[in-house]
Amino acid sequence: MAKRAVPEINAGSMADIAFLLLIFFLVTTTMDIDSGISRKLPEKQDPNVEPPILKEKNVFVVNLNRNGDILVENETFMKVNELKDAAIEFLDNGGGTDKDGNKCDYCKGKKSIKSSDHPKKAIISIESARGTKYGTYIAVQNELVAAYNVLRERSSNELYGITFDELLKRAKDENNSVAKAADLKIKVKRIKEMFPMIISEAEPVKFN
Template identity: 55%
Template structure:
């Protein structure tokens, strides 16, 4: 029988199977890094039945304008002083009910940490880097106060305890012991950081 001319045909039927297996391999083995983001509680779907009256002195206002300037309690403030001002507000203990507060007990400032609220408002044209820096300074104020109380009660920093508690590799028995301590410190200085509606520059 005479031999037919031309190049021999290549059976490509299994190529699709190989490509599919490679695709599955890369999907399974590839890790995608994700940002942790900001830990914030959203407001409830339904407003509370009782109208809660908040005294103005229990609200620490922080405004960021379009140029990245800070107005803290209506005073132009350098961002390096923001954390100290926030600590002074949170730790004030104006009504005398806070036995662990070490502030000035100024009657014109916050009554106690449980009532103290930090209100942050920014302009739509505020740079994201400035916004994050301000957020970090405010959270650092809470962490410094929590670290102080954790050292007083448990001889270790709160941030270390919280990191260990949130670590997925921490044994369950250790987590249960840490949970009570972490929640106790959080109640001493609850993080009440509210973001007001963003303003628009004219």
């Protein structure tokens, strides 16, 4: 039987097919990276436990209403962009001592007796009406987180000479040796403890 020659497949249109697929994937690809403000919710509270009594000066109250007005400490109306500096001033005040009686030696604030005692005691409380727009709420959250970040950044630069972002990035690096990873973890923890992020949220009220 004569050997039959296998005809070669014409690959000329291969490029066209590939192009078609390429365009399909180009169009369907979404390269969005999910990002956002991370927050940890407080644990469920036992209703029988009395909440601790706080000094008024250690609480920075931010009130939001449905019109998007921001009322700080029940006396001054503020714009969103003023909030960060006000929060920094409050957190960084260091007018008194923490619960162990230590003075805040890294605070650079006014040391006013009318503002917070110590960053570890300072609490930011957000009270909002149910009808408040989510956009306003997030803008406020963002400014408050920014205030903490500014202060942590400062401490990190002073103590370790690198930015806090850089410190976090290095701590996350998986190529670190065990000793180095532990060391970085302690550093990150120390900075976080210097300015613990305590943001409390009251149940939204249903007034107009």
